[in-house]
Amino acid sequence: MTRVALAFSGGLDTTVCVPLLKEEYGHDEVVGVTVDVGQPESEFEEAEETAEALGLEHYVVDAKEEFADLCFDAVKANATYQGYPLGTALARPVIAEAILEVAKEQDCDAVAHGCTGKGNDQLRFETVWRDSDLEVIAPVRELGLTREWEIEYADERDLPVEAGDGGVWSIDTNIWSRAVEGGELEDPSYVPPEDIYEWTAEPEGETTIQVEFEAGVPVAVDGEAMAPVELIQYLNEYAGKYGVGRTDVMEDRMLGLKVRENYEHPAATVLLTAHKALEDLVLTKGERSSKEGIEQEWSEMAYKGLVFAPVVDALEAYVDETQDVVTGTATVKVQAGSCRAVARDSEYAVYSEEMASFNTEDVAGISQEDATGVAKYHGLQERLANNVKEGVTKPELATDGGNGSNDGNDETNE
Numbered sequence: 001m002t003r004v005a006l007a008f009s010g011g012l013d014t015t016v017c018v019p020l021l022k023e024e025y026g027h028d029e030v031v032g033v034t035v036d037v038g039q040p041e042s043e044f045e046e047a048e049e050t051a052e053a054l055g056l057e058h059y060v061v062d063a064k065e066e067f068a069d070l071c072f073d074a075v076k077a078n079a080t081y082q083g084y085p086l087g088t089a090l091a092r093p094v095i096a097e098a099i100l101e102v103a104k105e106q107d108c109d110a111v112a113h114g115c116t117g118k119g120n121d122q123l124r125f126e127t128v129w130r131d132s133d134l135e136v137i138a139p140v141r142e143l144g145l146t147r148e149w150e151i152e153y154a155d156e157r158d159l160p161v162e163a164g165d166g167g168v169w170s171i172d173t174n175i176w177s178r179a180v181e182g183g184e185l186e187d188p189s190y191v192p193p194e195d196i197y198e199w200t201a202e203p204e205g206e207t208t209i210q211v212e213f214e215a216g217v218p219v220a221v222d223g224e225a226m227a228p229v230e231l232i233q234y235l236n237e238y239a240g241k242y243g244v245g246r247t248d249v250m251e252d253r254m255l256g257l258k259v260r261e262n263y264e265h266p267a268a269t270v271l272l273t274a275h276k277a278l279e280d281l282v283l284t285k286g287e288r289s290s291k292e293g294i295e296q297e298w299s300e301m302a303y304k305g306l307v308f309a310p311v312v313d314a315l316e317a318y319v320d321e322t323q324d325v326v327t328g329t330a331t332v333k334v335q336a337g338s339c340r341a342v343a344r345d346s347e348y349a350v351y352s353e354e355m356a357s358f359n360t361e362d363v364a365g366i367s368q369e370d371a372t373g374v375a376k377y378h379g380l381q382e383r384l385a386n387n388v389k390e391g392v393t394k395p396e397l398a399t400d401g402g403n404g405s406n407d408g409n410d411e412t413n414e
């Protein structure tokens with residue numbers, strides 16, 4: 001008697017996986033697991049209904065809080081990949097962990113997903129699952145299933161899949177982002193119609209939003225303290241009304257394929273913009289520039305679904321070391337789809353109005369005149385190097401066309 005836990009959404013792929021896991025892989029029982037990372041209510045209804053119609057043993061696990069904490073780690077790391085705030089990428093390891101837990105509790109021998117062999121998600125799920133003793137099954141990839149085959153198979157077996165229009169787009173939603181791909185969007189020259197967007201209104205109108213941070217973590221919006229999940233959901237709705245947080249990217253997937261993806265993520269855009277604005281006030285130049293490299297690496301690992309890797313702990317140790325002072329507020333203006341910082345305030349500002357102002361006299365024993373010595377030295381090496389170069393003859397130019405003289409007019413010598 002063997003049991004397999006299947007990542008189950010109730011969509012076409014995972015629905016056809018249920019009988020296939022028995023017929024093709026010889027398992028006796030299938031357990032469906034749906035993990036809540038903030039999908040719309042309708043998706044849970046679809047999963048429940050389909051599970052019932054299939055007679056599938058079905059579990060729903062709420063992982064929203066854990067996921068929101070990971071989103072806030074992403075805020076501290078100012079994380080984006082090619083302009084996308086990593087919603088799907090960050091959710092996958094959380095979902096994979098939750099499914100593995102259910103699989104173990106329910107005495108399963110295997111875990112399965114309905115991902116295709118072309119995308120990133122297969123890799124993100126499996127890296128978590130392959131750390132266990134359970135067998136890992138990927139029916140869609142392993143059996144080379146196509147959408148048409150699945151539709152026909154579902155029809156033959158009378159499986160409970162929505163007739164025909166499983167929607168024109170392939171959509172993946174969680175609290176951090178809503179991703180839309182497929183259909184006509186696969187043509188990079190196709191301009192998306194307004195109706196691919198659900199979270200963001202057609203960009204118009206404007207407002208300002210103030211976000212309060214404590215050690216880099218968002219804790220309040222416009223003076224109102226909120227828990228992580230609530231804060232993200234509130235901002236998705238509020239900032240979404242102003243059309244903020246849309247991206248249309250040519251995304252380089254892990255397997256090398258380029259895909260066109262559309263995303264909406266109002267809360268992520270507001271929080272990332274505000275966080276960065278506050279950091280700009282409180283971090284030193286050295287911290288700001290070295291952190292950019294760290295952020296890039298954190299984001300790459302997150303994209304690959306490897307947030308549980310040791311190197312990510314090390315990168316986060318760096319990030320956390322910088323975040324103690326990221327306490328205060330930043331205000332963004334959301335306006336006709338754009339989001340930009342317009343104010344920031346912190347008791348830890350590395351900023352002295354007195355020193356920077358044009359109107360004050362000597363501060364901390366330093367006067368304007370003291371800059372004279374600095375001005376004399378500034379660029380010394382570059383001036384010296386340019387003078388030396390003037391005396392250098394360029395051999396290839398000397399032979400070219402017989403005109404040996406270099407009059408320093410570089411543009412003509414390209």
Ligand code: ARG
Pocket residue numbers: 088089120121170171172179180181251261
């Ligand atoms: N390309 C993105 C990623 O790999 C998101 C994929 C979202 N899936 C979808 N069906 N729209 O992170």
